[in-house]
Amino acid sequence: MTTEQPLASYLPASGNLSVSAMLRGMRRQWLWFYTRLFAVILYLPSVFILLFSFNSGIHVAFPLKEWTFDWYIALGRNGALLTAAGNSLKVGVAASLMSTTIGVLGGFALVRYRWPGGQGLTALSMMPLLMPSIIMGISLLVLLRTIGFGNSLTAITIGHIVFCTPLSLSIMMSRFVTLDRTLEEAALDLGANEIGTFLKITLPLSVSAIAASIILCLTASIDEFVIAFFLAGTDVTLPLYIWGQLRFPSRLPEILALGSCMLLGTLALIVVGEMLRRRGAAQNVT
Amino acid sequence: MRSMRQRVGRYLLLTPLGVTSILTVVIALGLITVLSFQRTDPAALFTDFTWAAYQDNVARPLFWRVLGRSLVISALVTIVTIVLAYPVAYFISFKAGQAKHILLVIVSAPFFTSYLLRIFGWKIILGFNGVLNSALLGLGLIDQPLAFLVYNPGAVIIALSHAYLAFAILPIYVSLDRIERALLEAASDLGARPASVFLKIVLPLSAPGVISAAVLIFVPTVGDYITPTLVGGPEGVMVANLIQSAFGKANDWPAGSAMSVATILTVGIPLLILFSLGHRRARSNA
Numbered sequence: 001m002t003t004e005q006p007l008a009s010y011l012p013a014s015g016n017l018s019v020s021a022m023l024r025g026m027r028r029q030w031l032w033f034y035t036r037l038f039a040v041i042l043y044l045p046s047v048f049i050l051l052f053s054f055n056s057g058i059h060v061a062f063p064l065k066e067w068t069f070d071w072y073i074a075l076g077r078n079g080a081l082l083t084a085a086g087n088s089l090k091v092g093v094a095a096s097l098m099s100t101t102i103g104v105l106g107g108f109a110l111v112r113y114r115w116p117g118g119q120g121l122t123a124l125s126m127m128p129l130l131m132p133s134i135i136m137g138i139s140l141l142v143l144l145r146t147i148g149f150g151n152s153l154t155a156i157t158i159g160h161i162v163f164c165t166p167l168s169l170s171i172m173m174s175r176f177v178t179l180d181r182t183l184e185e186a187a188l189d190l191g192a193n194e195i196g197t198f199l200k201i202t203l204p205l206s207v208s209a210i211a212a213s214i215i216l217c218l219t220a221s222i223d224e225f226v227i228a229f230f231l232a233g234t235d236v237t238l239p240l241y242i243w244g245q246l247r248f249p250s251r252l253p254e255i256l257a258l259g260s261c262m263l264l265g266t267l268a269l270i271v272v273g274e275m276l277r278r279r280g281a282a283q284n285v286t
Numbered sequence: 287m288r289s290m291r292q293r294v295g296r297y298l299l300l301t302p303l304g305v306t307s308i309l310t311v312v313i314a315l316g317l318i319t320v321l322s323f324q325r326t327d328p329a330a331l332f333t334d335f336t337w338a339a340y341q342d343n344v345a346r347p348l349f350w351r352v353l354g355r356s357l358v359i360s361a362l363v364t365i366v367t368i369v370l371a372y373p374v375a376y377f378i379s380f381k382a383g384q385a386k387h388i389l390l391v392i393v394s395a396p397f398f399t400s401y402l403l404r405i406f407g408w409k410i411i412l413g414f415n416g417v418l419n420s421a422l423l424g425l426g427l428i429d430q431p432l433a434f435l436v437y438n439p440g441a442v443i444i445a446l447s448h449a450y451l452a453f454a455i456l457p458i459y460v461s462l463d464r465i466e467r468a469l470l471e472a473a474s475d476l477g478a479r480p481a482s483v484f485l486k487i488v489l490p491l492s493a494p495g496v497i498s499a500a501v502l503i504f505v506p507t508v509g510d511y512i513t514p515t516l517v518g519g520p521e522g523v524m525v526a527n528l529i530q531s532a533f534g535k536a537n538d539w540p541a542g543s544a545m546s547v548a549t550i551l552t553v554g555i556p557l558l559i560l561f562s563l564g565h566r567r568a569r570s571n572a
Binding site (some may be wrong): 035038044045060061070115122127146216220230241262266 | 292295296299300302304306307308310313314317320365371373376377378381382389391392393396398399400402407408410411413415416417419420421424445450451471500506507509510512513516526529530533539542543546549550
């Protein structure tokens, strides 16, 4: 079924023009048009950030002045920004590896074994996804302060592990649900113990999903603002750096250039992660 | 002996998840509840139990006016988002054919890009000297920049709805995709018109997806901090701004905790009732 037939093709070839067939055709056209418009509007704010990052004028307004790469060149010379980018990368890598490890172990335990109140356990682990970030931010702040932990990059990393774990858990659980159990059972029947089966059968068959989880958590951590806002000490991450610069109108073009890099980077990673996840779901018998 | 070791092993798998997601979140929420009953004086922390933070902060008209505004804004955002996203989810599930998976990635990818940047994008679009005003001026449609575009609750609703559009599609799509196609064919074979097939079969069967989309949008947006701060102006202040200023400038943590607890209860109790009603209904249907 194609979705882009010209309107005329919905008209019956014979002279007997059916109004209802034409209306049906128009409705399909309307939905297709609406979906396209929707997709365009979805990307619109990001497109404006990208467009004006190449504009030589300081103001974000039409008409555009000259095209320039100056703002991107300035990014490379901005020491504070590069430090923030380094911090974001450190926090993101640590948080994504930790939360993916937790997601793999916890997801496997939840999918393979029966637990008292199993459904509730899963729902409870997904709770950080539903909570407003500000509640997460302040409650983690209070918790870390209570156990004598100051605001720092480490505190942000802990916050991001809590924040990213449900993401990883949902990816890993859907992987383990679709994984062909007979492969694991065969290994157990042939004398492997549970740990050996997990390491030699389950994990290798889940590599794509694990990679997808790491990528998703990495982008989520690098882009996360509110939790980091409450847990940050003197060292800032990229979104915090951007937040601090928003007060200064003259810094706006540089922020647009930085924002463009982050938006495009995230989109590229998400597409790669989605491809890996898709491949992982299909990967049952090798 | 072996089964004992296996059981211990299974609990070890679940431990990291239990610590990060469940314990951290539960303890953190418990701590802000405890903190909300403390005195503002940091030296007197955890010495007695008082309602003072509630009397001074929650029991005043300002708090309920702002919380009420947050609830109304979130309710409107939820409705706008679902109404706009439903046709797209419908199109992807029923009409997109081969393009299904690509379309799903295209419409959901923006959700993973930086939330801060997407809201910031709306600030530059709606600003007084921003993209939209300068474009309208350039086209000669207006003589003066429109001042009502930004720094009001309307701008908050636009930016929030846009930010959650991508998020609304997935749960609706999943429930639409589960609908048995034979049901629809049977209905139209028996003479039902497309409109009544949609109203009597598709819409009721997709209700679970719509409800979960509504919860997934409503709960985080009530506590949103970035959007009211960037585009809300004085009339668009939401409850997260009050909580943040208590933890920030005012440095009155019990006040911020009390307002957080009041917000969580206001949003959480109706949700729990909704869930248990849905649970009971699902059980009686089964």
